[in-house]
Amino acid sequence: xxxxxxxxxxxxxxxxxxxxxxxxxxxxxxxxxxxxxxxxxxxxxxxxxxxxxxxxxxxxxxxxxxxxxxxxxxxxxxxxxxxxxxxxxxxxxxxxxxxxxxxxxxxxxxxxxxxxxxxxxxxxxxxxxxxxxxxxxxxxxxxxxxxxxxxxxxxxxxxxxxxxxxxxxxxxxxxxxxxxxxxxxxxxxxxxxxxxxxxxxxxxxxxxxxxxxxxxxxxxxxxxxxxxxxxxxxxxxxxxxxxxxxxxxxxxxxxxxxxxxxxxxxxxxxxxxxxxxxxxxxxxxxxxxxxxxxxxxxxxxxxxxxxxxxxxxxxxxxxxxxxxxxxxxxxxxxxxxxxxxxxxxxxxxxxxxxxxxxxxxxxxxxxxxxxxxxxxxxxxxxxxxxxxxxxxxxxxxxxxxxxxxxxxxxxxxxxxxxxxxxxxxxxxxxxxxxxxx
Numbered sequence: 001x002x003x004x005x006x007x008x009x010x011x012x013x014x015x016x017x018x019x020x021x022x023x024x025x026x027x028x029x030x031x032x033x034x035x036x037x038x039x040x041x042x043x044x045x046x047x048x049x050x051x052x053x054x055x056x057x058x059x060x061x062x063x064x065x066x067x068x069x070x071x072x073x074x075x076x077x078x079x080x081x082x083x084x085x086x087x088x089x090x091x092x093x094x095x096x097x098x099x100x101x102x103x104x105x106x107x108x109x110x111x112x113x114x115x116x117x118x119x120x121x122x123x124x125x126x127x128x129x130x131x132x133x134x135x136x137x138x139x140x141x142x143x144x145x146x147x148x149x150x151x152x153x154x155x156x157x158x159x160x161x162x163x164x165x166x167x168x169x170x171x172x173x174x175x176x177x178x179x180x181x182x183x184x185x186x187x188x189x190x191x192x193x194x195x196x197x198x199x200x201x202x203x204x205x206x207x208x209x210x211x212x213x214x215x216x217x218x219x220x221x222x223x224x225x226x227x228x229x230x231x232x233x234x235x236x237x238x239x240x241x242x243x244x245x246x247x248x249x250x251x252x253x254x255x256x257x258x259x260x261x262x263x264x265x266x267x268x269x270x271x272x273x274x275x276x277x278x279x280x281x282x283x284x285x286x287x288x289x290x291x292x293x294x295x296x297x298x299x300x301x302x303x304x305x306x307x308x309x310x311x312x313x314x315x316x317x318x319x320x321x322x323x324x325x326x327x328x329x330x331x332x333x334x335x336x337x338x339x340x341x342x343x344x345x346x347x348x349x350x351x352x353x354x355x356x357x358x359x360x361x362x363x364x365x366x367x368x369x370x371x372x373x374x375x376x377x378x379x380x381x382x383x384x385x386x387x388x389x390x391x392x393x394x395x396x397x398x399x400x401x402x403x404x405x406x407x408x409x410x411x412x413x414x415x416x417x418x419x420x421x422x423x424x425x426x427x428x429x430x431x432x433x434x435x436x437x
Contacts (some may be wrong), residue, residue: 005031006095006104006112009089021092023101024071024109028078032063035095043067044188051082053095059088059141073109074116074413107262114418120151125373135259137366145372153369154413157198161410164191168403180281185394188402192391194411199384206371206380211296213304213372215257219291221318222301225308230300230343232256232269235352260352263359265297298323299351304340305332326351377418383412 006024011018015032018115023031029041038049043065061081066077082092097103105111107128114124126145133139179304220228238257256267268291292298298318302311304327315325327333330347341348388404388408397405 004102005100006108008078008104008109009093010091010109011084013089016087019082019084019089021031021080021082021089021096022082022094022109022150023078024073024075025101026076027100028076029065031096031099031101032065032080034099035092036061036063038063041065042133044070046081047268051092051095054092057094058091059083061092062303069116069118072118073112081429084226099150109380118152120417122372122376123148124418125375126150128168129372131395135264137264137363138213140366141209144366144369149369150376151373151417153202153371154416157195158410158413160191162197164188165403165406165410168399168406173332184339185397185399185402189394191389192387192394196307196384196387196391199380199387201385202371203377204379205368206377207364208363210373210377212263212359212362212365215266216264217268217294217376218266218297218299219270219295220299221270221292221314223303223308225315226301227343228269231299231328231341231348231351232267234341234343234346234348235265235267237346239318260331260356261387262363265355268295290357292318292321296322300325301328301343302326304329304335324354333437363426371416377413379416383409386412 003026005023005027007021007023010020011023011416013019033039033041035053036049036051039048044067044175046062046064048062052060062081064079064081068074068076076170078281080092082088093103096291105427110124110127111118113119114121119127129145130139130142133142154270220231220258222228235258237258256269258265259265270291287323298321300314300318302321302325326344327335327338327340330342331345334340339350339354371380386405390397390405394402
């Protein structure tokens with residue numbers, strides 16, 4: 001599959017100033033010669049020319065040439081900068097396909113970069129994260145990932161495990177060498193505590209950062225007509241939820257997203273929670289209670305001018321949740337030392353300031369090296385579980401079983417980067433010990 005020359009449109013397929021058609025593979029340079037009047041190909045140059053089909057000019061283009069291995073995929077690459085627009089761009093793509101190029105699969109250029117050893121799997125994921133970023137925090141995280149943040153986090157621990165594994169291997173295979181340090185359970189125990197601590201810290205930071213990056217699942221609840229929908233509209237700065245004076249206007253979940261300075265909120269406005277005989281409204285209330293169970297943050301809205309038993313029931317219902325209590329309708333009544341807002345007038349600065357304050361410390365994680373997604377966190381947890389299980393049974397484990405347990409954790413960590421280090425482990429062992437003496 002890697003022997004194929006692939007092509008794809010790398011820009012959005014719509015009207016615009018320019019479009020880019022990209023090729024990667026050993027036939028890239030020869031294919032561009034077949035379809036253009038460009039005959040003198042020189043690496044790392046941009047050349048002006050024309051694309052032809054059956055002797056007729058399709059477009060006037062600028063063609064960039066990149067010679068392996070100093071390219072994104074470590075293969076010969078060509079990028080055709082043509083005039084933007086759906087028709088012309090597709091004509092050039094179809095011409096390349098007709099000449100024997102294969103249409104690239106989604107993500108295949110980056111997959112080749114990974115398979116050819118140019119980037120780690122973590123960097124490949126970061127490249128996609130940057131493309132998909134919808135806010136400043138996601139973009140900054142992705143850029144750090146491209147700069148090797150995950151590698152910087154993991155490689156010291158991987159190298160340490162590699163040293164221990166190679167030493168145990170020598171102890172087992174070459175017991176006659178007295179000048180080689182013996183790896184015992186007593187020496188493993190402090191190292192094991194250190195590895196557990198490092199993995200726990202990595203998981204904790206990653207899960208906190210994931211909330212900052214992906215947004216906090218936030219449910220707005222309250223009894224009917226307290227201003228929940230007005231608050232949603234004020235936060236997202238658009239009139240998405242219907243607002244009326246009639247209690248029970250919201251009967252289904254209404255969603256929105258807001259990017260604050262230090263945190264993004266994935267908002268859900270819910271039906272007012274109270275006792276009701278209305279069949280449709282009861283379904284809405286059941287949905288509200290269901291999303292409440294999954295919420296990472298609850299914003300409980302109270303009518304500051306009318307606190308009653310229904311509010312007390314909601315306070316009790318949410319007492320064990322991560323919550324903010326907000327007193328709405330501050331134009332009617334306000335409370336000292338409480339979060340008071342007037343959602344209908346979009347005066348919600350006390351709430352947004354409090355949210356930014358709550359997550360100020362976590363934003364500092366943007367400058368640290370952290371794991372970036374569920375896959376990476378899951379593999380780190382697997383490594384952590386290996387270390388924790390080994391610590392429990394360390395007194396009963398033989399040195400060869402200890403090696404197996406460490407090796408399993410080692411492979412989980414390597415898998416985060418998408419690499420297998422077995423060959424490197426063998427090389428490292430022979431490099432550090434004079435086994436042939």
